[in-house]
Amino acid sequence: MALRVYNTLTKQKEEFVPREPGKVKMYVCGVTPYNHPHIGNARPFITWDVIRRYLEHRGFAVFHVQNFTDIDDKIINTANQEGVTWDTIANRYIAAYFEVMDKLNVRRAHVYPRVSDHIGDIIAIVQRLIDKGYAYTVGGDVYYSVEKFAPYGQLSGRSLEDMKAGARIDVDERKRHPMDFALWKSAKPGEPAWDSPWGPGRPGWHIECSAMALKYLGNGFDFHGGGSDLIFPHHENEIAQSEAYTGEAPFVRYWLHNGFITVNEEKMSKSLGNFFLVKDILAHYPPEVLRFFILSTHYRSPLDFSDERLAEAGRSLERLRTAVHNIRQLEKLPGGAGGEQADTVRRAAAQAKAEFYAAMDDDFNTALGD
Structure with missing residues (x-):
């Protein structure tokens, strides 16, 4: 029997055919290390550990990349509250991640790229998107123009018209379209910043995964995974910026997303007191x-x-x-x-x-x- 997988992009099960015979390249969205991993974090990594093990059992040579989002508002806020540097927080909880995942027998990925180590790669992609007309600058910020990418919404099944109608009233008026998203954010007091052609700042959330996936796996790699909550906007935006940058499609051949975890049939949240580490x-x-x-x-x-x-x-x-x-x-x-x-x-x-x-x-x- 051939291996069949459910592809979020096509909304159906498809026979798995790797880009390169006998090889599988996969990228899994990792954690934002601002706290200890919770039960919701454990599910995707255990799931992808089993997927990888089974593919290897079937004879495939698997190359597994999983990132750490070590630059993020939550990390910066935690660092400011504790009076320490952002990388102190990131390093602490990256270590905490490995501690519990090792106990859960989750095999380590081949590469764990961090955003902070790939600023140059990110800047190069953002500049190329500007040069190709897919992005524009507003002061020290850079935004991706979703209207320039015709297939936008293909992963999540949303239309730009519906998204625009449902946009919040207080959306940033500097954007050309309410759903345009930040590729580069200008520096703010108390935040880490790096020099760029648009002034000091830091990357937007979505661009980081495109930069790291393209660097280590190339375009058109086999699997991209993560939780269902990442389908929109994160993975939708990854497709838009990656395919606009390379001029090739698909960015990913098969998109796989795991379901949510509830606690006693209620959504897990700190406010409900059902948040389990x-x-x-x-x-x-x-x-x-x-x-x-x-x-x-x-x-x-x-x-x-x-x-x-x-x-x-x-x-x-x-x-x-x-x-x-x-x-x-x-x-x-x-x-x-x-x-x-x-x-x-x-x-x-x-x-x-x-x-x-x-x-x-x-x-x-x-x-x-x-």
Whole structure:
């Protein structure tokens, strides 16, 4: 059976055909390191860890890139509150990320680029977009002109007319269109800044991933992943600026997005008091239980987090371990030993293996493959 994946761009399952035979290049949007990773962060990285492992199991040579957004308003605000530098905050929580993801047995990406290390690459892309007429300057700011990119809205299924009608009244009047987005932001007091042709400032959010993905993977790479909340505007804007810059399409062949996590069937938020950090969960549950819990639901489906569901995942995992142990004991018996019962178990194990491959080949359906 051929591997099929659900492509957010086309809104359907497609047979996976890599750009280069035998090779897979993938980019996964990483964290903004201003706090410890929460349960919502754990889901995409565990999901993509399994996807990568399965692709490698299938014989593909995978190259995995995952960024850190180490320049961001939240990082700057946290640094100002603590009276430390922005990079102190970023380094602290990047270390915290690796600590919990290592415990969750998430294999490390091949490259972890940081925004702060790619300012020159970002400036070069922004300048090229200006030169090609896709971006314009307003004072020390640079905006991308969404009306210049005809396919804008293709990923999210939105139209510019609908977006303009729904735009807030207080939208920046300096923009040519309400949905135009910042590629470069002029420096403000108390913020880190870098020199640029438009004056001191820092990159906008969306341009960073385009710069790093294009640098390490090139145009037209295989997979781009992240949470469903990134479809618009982040990934929509990535497509617009990347394809305008290169003059080639597609920027990405297959877009995969994981579903949201709720807590006791409510949206997770600090204001509701149901915001769970991974390190706190791991203080009460083994890492493999949390990992199994996340994988017990298909990655595109919503996942509801609760103590009851986590405890049930622990019991299910224990039953699975017992079954594996019993099968391995049977395998050690000499040929014909164990009689008809052993033969029945062996046939069931072979059937389960076939069903596992079928499930994983159907859009990485770990919920059926466990």
